Every structure is written in structure tokens, then in C-alpha cells.
Amino acid sequence: MEGAGHKIGFSALMSMLKYCYEFGVRYVTVYAFSIENFKRSPEEVQSLMDLMLEKIEEILKEQSIVNRYGVRVIFSGNLKLLSEPVRLAAERAMLATAKNSKAVLSICVAYTSTNEIMHAVQESCEEKWDEITLLNSSGAGYGLISLGGYEQDEMDHLIKLTDIEKHMYMAAAPDPDIIIRTSGETRLSNFLLWQSANCYLYSPSVLWPEIGFRQFLWAILNFQQIHFYLDKQRKQS
Amino acid sequence: MDFAKLKRRLYYWIHQIVNILLRLTWHLLHVTIHLCYFAINIANALESHLISKGLLRRYKSLHISKLQYLAIVIESEDCRTSNVIELLQWLADLGVKHVCLYDMEGILKKSKDFILEKFDGATLFQENDVLLDQPLMTLEFASFSDGKEAVAKAANVLFMKYLKSGSTSSYQGEQIFTESQMGEALKTVGGNGPEPDLLLVYGPARCHLGFPAWRIRYTEIQHMGPLKSMKYGSLIKAIYKFTMVQQNYGK
Numbered sequence: 001m002e003g004a005g006h007k008i009g010f011s012a013l014m015s016m017l018k019y020c021y022e023f024g025v026r027y028v029t030v031y032a033f034s035i036e037n038f039k040r041s042p043e044e045v046q047s048l049m050d051l052m053l054e055k056i057e058e059i060l061k062e063q064s065i066v067n068r069y070g071v072r073v074i075f076s077g078n079l080k081l082l083s084e085p086v087r088l089a090a091e092r093a094m095l096a097t098a099k100n101s102k103a104v105l106s107i108c109v110a111y112t113s114t115n116e117i118m119h120a121v122q123e124s125c126e127e128k129w130d131e132i133t134l135l136n137s138s139g140a141g142y143g144l145i146s147l148g149g150y151e152q153d154e155m156d157h158l159i160k161l162t163d164i165e166k167h168m169y170m171a172a173a174p175d176p177d178i179i180i181r182t183s184g185e186t187r188l189s190n191f192l193l194w195q196s197a198n199c200y201l202y203s204p205s206v207l208w209p210e211i212g213f214r215q216f217l218w219a220i221l222n223f224q225q226i227h228f229y230l231d232k233q234r235k236q237s
Numbered sequence: 238m239d240f241a242k243l244k245r246r247l248y249y250w251i252h253q254i255v256n257i258l259l260r261l262t263w264h265l266l267h268v269t270i271h272l273c274y275f276a277i278n279i280a281n282a283l284e285s286h287l288i289s290k291g292l293l294r295r296y297k298s299l300h301i302s303k304l305q306y307l308a309i310v311i312e313s314e315d316c317r318t319s320n321v322i323e324l325l326q327w328l329a330d331l332g333v334k335h336v337c338l339y340d341m342e343g344i345l346k347k348s349k350d351f352i353l354e355k356f357d358g359a360t361l362f363q364e365n366d367v368l369l370d371q372p373l374m375t376l377e378f379a380s381f382s383d384g385k386e387a388v389a390k391a392a393n394v395l396f397m398k399y400l401k402s403g404s405t406s407s408y409q410g411e412q413i414f415t416e417s418q419m420g421e422a423l424k425t426v427g428g429n430g431p432e433p434d435l436l437l438v439y440g441p442a443r444c445h446l447g448f449p450a451w452r453i454r455y456t457e458i459q460h461m462g463p464l465k466s467m468k469y470g471s472l473i474k475a476i477y478k479f480t481m482v483q484q485n486y487g488k
Contacts, residue, residue, distance in 0.1 A: 036487025197447035
């Protein structure tokens, strides 16, 4: 049956989320669908989109996990690549849960880290452009649009790192402390590359649909062992 | 009245005792984990010894050609150049052709000349040396500033290009830049070497410590432990594990 593995994967996700929220983990990010996954067979992509639509509708119901734990749901990624019904459902879910403040669940759909960085750079450029246009139109521009108005040094720092960071899809959540990648795979596959500089990367050999409390607890205990070191690294950067 | 106060005091003390017991249990748990890792490390050390003596058949032939570009992340406080040079010697013996050395604070970058002088089997990596077969190993040195700050500089380069192109009409929502343009811009600011196939982390934790994000999309990341306890056998095992991996790239 097409998509059966994904359905079981979804229930594994729900139980992991329950453990996270019971433990008091406030920010959880999930890699649901990569831009690269669009290259899969159209049947599989369609069944995944249908599953996503079905589960988003479930999330919006009263007794669902997001309402029980006060979770705000954010869909991170290039949502324009999704089909209309899925995109609209995602936007509705974001609107419906916007007032929840106890935890944040970021679902990465149509997401890759390189696309996120590119998008943030583009948004920063557009914002800077609007700023300059505004200055120019109010007469305070002194011809800033023509490049002669800036020193070379200033030109190299028009767009700052903070501008780019605030336009990231994942700007609503702080940098993660632990990234769990299942199936024993040791690569990040274009997931949170920017945000994982001081993050513990945990790669259990278990497959995602089989993941359970044991792996979750082990990840946390290992993280606690190196927590002091990672904190120090974070303060240094 | 007295009884209520007594009850409150009792509950308070029970609460404190339970707290202390829980804390003790937590500490005990972590001590047990430490002991487990200690035992695992001894087993790994034994295995490395066997591997380096060539006694384990599995590791005898390494398909080193699969490893086109190797990156090594080293914890800045552990960066002893003698260890680094020894590691480079091992890599050269295994036939690794292209290596990138990264540490967060740029200590390796500062000792670049010293390392190249002491280790005469390598030359500095140039942009167009990518993946060519050369007699000497190419070495690239990177630090934290080649990651996020390089992206900010590349953003400025792209912005300047955008201004110069004179496209003043509003492109809101449209894709102005492509990922390949971003890659080119990163190259101009000097922050875009090739993407490593394998990244070895020599430090206390499995964490890439800010290696340039743009380059590690599909890089296999393996944790090797602290640099001062590096072993030749562990290196072989890590490279062997890498050669056994199959990637789908999302498909």
C-alpha cells in the first residue's frame, strides 16, 4: 500500500512529540518534506501531500496534541512550491495556532537549508532596496542609488549577518540543541545547516517508524554529558 | 493550628529529601554512562590496534577513490600542530588527496605556514585545483568566519550586482537569485571550496562547530573523539564506514 510507511512514521512523530512536550522541550523542528523529495515518483509525492493535508486537518481539531499542549505550528520552507490545497491548509493551521504560546512546532515542508539561506539573502536585499528607495524618495538619499554615494567599506557591509538571520524561515525558533537523524545516517541532508553550528548530532541506527522513548532518553542523556561544552562553544561564537 | 504548621513542615522536608534523592539518581545515572563509554573506548582502542596491524580483513582494502574531499573539524583548544601533522601524514599514507582543516577560532589558519613547512607532502589549495589528481595533497584552511560571515559578504556582492543591473522594478516575491549565483558569490569572497564527502570531528562532541553551512549539504559527519587520543585504526574504520554508505539525495 502506497504511503503505509509514512503513516506509521507519522504516528512515531506524534509519540515523539508527546515525549518532548512532557519533558518540557519548547521548540521542536521536524523535517517533513525536502525540495529534493519532489524528484520522487509522482504517486509517492501525491500520497505524501494527501497525508499531509489529512494530518493538518486533524491537528486543527479540538483534542489534538497541539491544542492540548498549547503548541504554535509554523510551516517553514518555500510554501509556494506546494500545491494550492496543501498551502492553504498550512496557512490555516498557522493562523489557527498563532495564539498558542507554550511551545513551537516547526514543520519543514518544501525546505532545504541552502534554499532557506538563499531566500533570507534575497529578502534582506529586497528590504535594503526598499530602505534605500525610501531614503531616496524623501530626499535624504543624496543619490545613494548610484553607487558613488557609498564608501567601498560601507558597501561591503550594507547587508549584515543579523539582517540575514532575521529573514530565515527558522527565525522563530532558537538554534537547536540536539538534531536526531535516524537509520544510522550520519549526514544532515540539507537540514538546519546554518543553525546546527553548536548542536549535538545524534544518529541512532533505528529506523524512524520504530523510534521510541529509549532513543529519546539516550539522546537527552548524551546531550547532558556535553551540555557544558556546547554552551561554552555557543558563547564563544 | 500547630498541626497545620507541622504538616506543612513535614511536606517541605519530604519534598527536599525526594529532590536530593532524584538528584543523586541523576548523578549516578551519568556516572554509569561515563563508565559505559569508558568501556566502549577501551574496546574501540583494541579494535583500532587490530585494524592498524592489518589483522582485521575487512579493513584491508579501502576504496579511497570514493573519498574525493575530506574535511577535518578540530576543537580549537586541542589544536596541537604536532598532532595535526601526524594526522596529515596518516592521510597521505592512505592516499587522501584533498583535505580541508577547520577549527572555529582560526588557530590552524594562523599556523598555516608552519604546518605547510613541517609537512612537505602538501600544497595550499587553490580554487581551480578541484578534484584533480595531483602528486601532492592539497590543504585548505577554514575557520568560523568562512561560514556565516562569508554568506553575509556574498549577500552584499549579490546586492551590488542587483543594483548595478539597474532592475529597479519591484521583484517582490519573484526569485531574483539562484543557488548557483549564491555559490559564485561565495567563491568571490573566498568562502566556497568544494563540498566535502566526509567530515571527521576531533573534539569532545559530535558537532560540526560552524563549518561553512553551504558546503555540508550531503556530507557524512563522523565523530572521532579528542585529537590527542587519535588512532590510525579509528581513521581507517571511519573512512571504511564512509565508503559503505549509499546516498539517495532525496529521491
